[in-house]
Amino acid sequence: MKRLTSYIILLTSYLFFSCSYDETMDTCHVTVQLVYPEGSISPYAGALVELKDANASIFISPTDNSGCASFQVPAGIYESSSSTQFVDSLGDTWWRYNFNGVRSMIIVSPDSSNVVPLTLTMSKKRIVH
Secondary structure (H helix, E strand, O other): OHHHHHHHHHHHHHHHHHOOOOOOOOEEEEEEEEEOOOOOOOOOOOOEEEEEEOOOOEEEEEOOOOOEEEEEEEOEEEEEEEEEEEEEOOOOOEEEEEEEEEEEEEEEOOOOOOEEEEEOEEEEEEEOO
16 A cells, blocks of 8 residues: 555656646747838828737737837737728718738748738728718
């Protein structure tokens, strides 16, 4: 009985010490640059950009005045997307511009530049009052 107790204590101690878990996670800085179609609007602050990893974790960040969104994310493979609207109400005719873009297979790692251009496509619709 004493020997069985010793084996159980020994196995339990091996299990306890072999299952240590390091909770620190290294993150990488990623910048997504929105690229608007030529002849459309200039980049602006506040457009939302989304990064989604292979586990469906979603990170969202707004753009700055130059159209760049910054993220701190773990290394991995991501998909970036953005969908924004802009209303031109300066003239007699109002227009709604929709900008959409998706880029897949973005590899984020500590040894890469992690600056990602995201090209947007534009659709234009007249707003009738």
